[in-house]
Amino acid sequence: MTEPSQPMAAPATGPAAPQSAPAGRSVNWTGYLVQYSNVLALIVILLVASALSPYFFSSRNIFNVLRGATMVGIVAVGMTYVILNRGIDLSVGSLVGLSAALTASFADQGILVAAAIGLASGLFLGLVNGLMITVLRLQPFIATLGMMIFARGLVFVYTGGSNIAVEQPSDAFTLLGSGYVGPVPVPVVVFIAIWALAAWVLRYTVFGRSIYAVGANEEAARLSGIDADRNKVLVYCISGVLAAFAGVVMASRLTVGEPNGGTLFELDAIAAVLIGGTTFDGGVGSVHGTVLGILILAFLSNVLNLLNISPYSQMLLKGVIIVLAVVVSEWRKRK
C-alpha cells in the first residue's frame, strides 16, 4: 500500500453533503415509526395475542410457534442472501421437498449419511441454478422457475408420488426435528445458530460485503475486481444448501418424505425477506430483518388461530401485510 507523500490539502469548496439521518434536535417520530415499523408490528401482535389468550405466553405455545417457523426460517435466511444479491430463488420449496424425500429414504443408513445425501442434492441443484444464471446469463427468475418445476418433478419421480415413511426412526434421526435442549426445541436452537452465522458472514466477511456490492451495482463490482459471477454462484449454492437443510429438519420432524413437502415455502420465504425490509433492488437489507419477518408471519397466524379465523381468511391479511411492508420499506429508503 503506497500512500501519498504529503497530506493532500485542498481548498474547501462545494456544499456540505446532505444529511440522511433525521436532522435537528426535535425527535423525528414519523422517521422512527417508519424505520422500526416491523419491530412495532411484532410488538403489537404480541400484545394483542397476550390480551386475547392467557395461554399465548406459555413457553409451550411460544416454542411451538417458533419450532413451526424454523423450516421456512432457514429457507428465508438463504433467500435473504439471494435477494441482497439482486436475485431470486423460486426453487427452494422444491429443494426442501427433494432433500426431505432423500433423507427419509436413506434413514436406515443413519442420520448423518441421510442428511449428507439430502444436503448434497441442494448444493448440486443450487450450483446448477448459479451456473444457469452466470454462464447461460439467464434471468434468476427464469432459471430458478425452471429448477422449481424440475426439482419437484424429481421428487415425484423419486417417491413415485407417495409418502416415503421412515421405518422405526431412531432417536438420533428424530433429534433434529423433535428433540429438546432443556425447554427449547432443537430446531429452534439450530435456527438461531444459522441466523447468527449468516448474519456474521454478511457483516464481517469480504464475501458477505461482496454480496451487498454485487447486489447494489454489479458493473461497479466487476470494475472493482470483484468476481461477481463467482459471488452469485456461491449465493445460489448457499440458498440450495439451506433449503436442503430445512428438508432434513422436515424429514426428521415428520419421519416421512412427502412428495409435496416444502410446497410454497419459496413464497413464504420471499414474504419474510420483504417484510424484513430487504429490497428487490439489491444491496439493502439484513438477516435480522428477515428473522423479524418470519416472527411476524408466525405469530400473526398464531394469533389468528387463537381468534378462530380460518386459514383461508388469514391469507387475505397476509397478502395485505406483505404489500404494506414493501410500501413502508420504500418510504424507509427515501428517508
Add this chain to the structure above:
Amino acid sequence: MRDSAPLLRLTGISKSFPGVRALDGVDLTVGKGEVVALIGENGAGKSTLMKILNGIYQPDAGEIALNGAPVSFPDPHAALAHGVSMVHQEPKLCLALSVTENVLIGHLPRGRFGAIDWKRAHERTRTLLRRVGLAMEPTTPAERLSIAERQLLQIAKALASESALIVLDEPTASLTPVEVDLLFGIVRDLQAAGVSFIYISHHLEEILRIAQRVSVLKDGRKVADRLVSETGKEEMLSLMVGRSLGDRFPAKDRRAGAVALEVQGLSGRGFADISFRVHRGEVVGIAGLVGAGRTELARAIFGADPLEGGSILVNGQPARIRNPADAIALGIAYIAEDRRDGLFMPLPVKENITCVTPEAVASAGVIRESSQRRIALDYIKRLNIRTPSPEQQIRFLSGGNQQKCILARWIIKGVQTIIFDEPTRGIDVGAKTEIYRLIDQLAREGKSVILISSELPEILGMSDRVLVMERGRLSGEVDGHDATEENLLALALPANPSSHELQP
C-alpha cells in the same frame, strides 16, 4: 423579429444544481422557419437549456414564451403538446415495434370501438415518411433501420405531433457525409414549410452550412448571438473558448520516468490499431469527439471488455488481462465515465472507499471494522471528502465528493497507472480544481495518468502529452506545451469527410 413575436423566446433562464450554476440568465430566440445553432463547450449549459425547453427540468428563474405567449412545460408531454420536439443523438425508439407505431406513438388513429385503424395509421405514416425522405414500408420493425434512418424517423415523429420547433442534438454524430447531405436537404425543405430548428453541434462547418443564426453559451451564460453569414469559424471557436486557464490547473513541471504502460496495435470493438506508451510521472490526455472510441479503448485495456488484437506491456513485461481483476493486480485502475458505474449507492462511504483493498481491511476474509473505519477516515481527511461520517450512504454525497471516494479507493490500492474517463463530468468548479490537484499530485509521486476528457481546456491544462482519437483510430499526438484547442480539434474532427467510406 420586427413586428410579430418570434416563435420561441427564452428570457433570463437560470438553473442551479447543488454546487453548480448551470445556467445564468440565458436569453434565446428562434424565429419561424429559422435554424438557430447552439454551440458551446461540454458543460457550457447547452443540454440543461434544452432539457428545460423540453420540460425535463424546471428553470429556477426566467420565462418561456411561444408566439409571444408565456408558457410553462411541467413535463415533456406539455412541451410536445406546444409543438416542441427533441431529436436525440441516440434515437429513443421502441425497436421491436413497427415504423408506424414509432412515428404515431401516442396518437394512433382510432376506428370503431376505439380499436386502432391500422389502414389509416399506415397511410398517414407513409405521408410523413415521404416528407423526411424515407421510403420504407410503415410495417418495417424500427430495429431494421440504420442510425441515419432512425434520426429521420424521429423527425417524422416530431412532424406527426405537428411540431413547430425541433431540437436536433448532434444529429450528425454517427452519419456519413452523404447522409448528412440528405438530412440537411430535409431540414431546408421543412424550414421552407415554416418549421424552426435549434441545431446543437460541435461541427462548425455544419453550422456554417445549415444555420442562419448562432448562439454561443459559455459557463452557463450566453456570450454571443450572431448571424452566421457574418461570423467565421475562428470567431465561433474563440467565442466558445476564450477563457484563462491560468490558475485552474497546476503547473506542468512534472518529470517523466520509465515506461509504465505500453500498448501495441490494440484493436477491439470501437477502436483499431492503437499504439502508445505512458511513462511514470506523466499525464497523457486522450482527446476526441464523443464516439471516437476512447472509452472503449480504456475499458478494453482494463479488461472490462474483450480485446480483439494487439498486446499490452506493463513495466516492459507482456501482460495478460482477461478481466478487471487481472488489470488491478497489474496495477492498472480505471475510473469510469459514468460515475454510477463506480459506486455502490446504498453502501456506506467507508465500504465504497475500501472495496478494492480487502487486503488492507481484512485478514483471512474477515473484515476488521476498526481498520476499515480508520483508513476511511484518513482518506476522507486527506482528500477533503465532505461527509458527516464514514458510515454515511454514499448516495447522499455530492458528485465531486463521490468522485473523490472512488479516487481514494485506487490511491489506497497503490496502483501504478490510473485511467480517468471524464473525471470531472457534472461536478462543480471547486471540486474540479481539487480533482486536478489530486491528479497532478499522483503524477508527481511517479504514477502514470491517462486522462480521457471531452473538455478541451481540461486536456490542455493537465496533459504532458495529448493523443487524439478520431473514429476509433489515433489521428495524432501533440506535445502538451504545443497543444491548442485549434490543433486538437483539427485532429479530432473528421479530416476529409469524402475519404470516409460509406456505412453499409
